[in-house]
Amino acid sequence: MYLKRKFSMELQRTISSIKAFQRIQNYEKFENLSTTYFNSSPIWCNKKKRVLKQCYIYFLIDPRISRNLPIRAKENGLNERVIWQQFLNAIFYVGKAKSTRPYSHLYKAINKLNKQAELLNENENSIQTTKFSKADRIIDIWKSGFGVVNLHVFHNISSYEAYTREAAIIDAISLPNLTNQKRGVYYGPSSKWTANGKKSLGIALLYRAMKIFMTEGEAQLFPCDFD
Numbered sequence: 001m002y003l004k005r006k007f008s009m010e011l012q013r014t015i016s017s018i019k020a021f022q023r024i025q026n027y028e029k030f031e032n033l034s035t036t037y038f039n040s041s042p043i044w045c046n047k048k049k050r051v052l053k054q055c056y057i058y059f060l061i062d063p064r065i066s067r068n069l070p071i072r073a074k075e076n077g078l079n080e081r082v083i084w085q086q087f088l089n090a091i092f093y094v095g096k097a098k099s100t101r102p103y104s105h106l107y108k109a110i111n112k113l114n115k116q117a118e119l120l121n122e123n124e125n126s127i128q129t130t131k132f133s134k135a136d137r138i139i140d141i142w143k144s145g146f147g148v149v150n151l152h153v154f155h156n157i158s159s160y161e162a163y164t165r166e167a168a169i170i171d172a173i174s175l176p177n178l179t180n181q182k183r184g185v186y187y188g189p190s191s192k193w194t195a196n197g198k199k200s201l202g203i204a205l206l207y208r209a210m211k212i213f214m215t216e217g218e219a220q221l222f223p224c225d226f227d
Contacts, residue, residue: 005089010199011172011206015085027204030190030197037188038161054098055162057169059091059209060134060179061149062141063220066090070217087210090149092137093179094169096162106148109138110223134179147220153209160187165205171195172202 006012013020066086073083112135132140138148154165167184175183190198 005177006174007088007177008172008174008199008202010196011088011174011203014203015081015088018081021081021084024203024207027200027207030193030201031204031208034161034164034188034190034201038158038164041188053156053158055096055157055159056098056155057153057157057162057165057205057209058095058097059151059153059213060093060095060138061090061151061213061218062092062137063090063146063149063218064141064144066149066218068218070214073214083214084207084210087213088173088206091173091178092132093134094166094173095180096159096166098159106138106150106221106226109135109142110226112136113139113142113223132179137179142223147222147225149218149220151209151213151216153212154205163187164190165201168198168202169205169209170202172199172206 007015014024015021069083069086069090072078141148154162157165163185164187167186168190170178170180170184186193186198190201193201
């Protein structure tokens with residue numbers, strides 16, 4: 001029920017076309033432009049409170065879809081474009097954070113799961129027909145006997161740069177494919193880019209995130225990990 005996705009036209013093209021996939025490297029220029037601005041522009045340092053680089057981007061990944069992708073890729077010699085599609089299909093939430101913010105979603109899911117256990121009713125196992133919330137998706141993963149994968153990338157960036165990266169990634173994947181409730185906000189030069197440019201930034205970031213995921217491996221988090 002989670003694999004019927006239609007990404008943004010720009011991202012979908014990298015899946016359906018070998019040439020478009022190979023051109024992802026060309027999108028790095030959008031990331032370079034954005035990063036250079038946030039690292040060099042004095043505007044973010046002239047405020048009363050200095051902008052600290054304490055943020056990062058995180059992805060919540062469904063292991064029922066990724067199916068230990070880093071290991072499978074090595075054992076089966078998967079083509080990188082196949083890896084790319086499976087990685088994208090498995091992402092169900094994108095966020096910016098600092099400290100332990102992503103884990104708050106898991107704690108909320110645990111609280112909701114406990115309440116469900118107390119209020120069992122005949123509809124508990126009914127098919128979900130509306131868009132899952134983050135907590136619903138996390139609980140669904142746990143009930144299936146799996147843990148949630150929490151991937152952290154792009155550390156030590158400012159909140160403004162993190163918001164921009166989050167927005168670009170959401171636009172590339174397309175909001176209906178995620179449990180995010182709204183699109184993100186752009187800062188800096190990317191706020192004036194065309195929709196194509198913004199999504200190109202998102203694609204470049206997603207490709208880098210995939211590389212990190214394939215290197216770090218897939219670690220699952222279960223309710224018992226938060227006792």
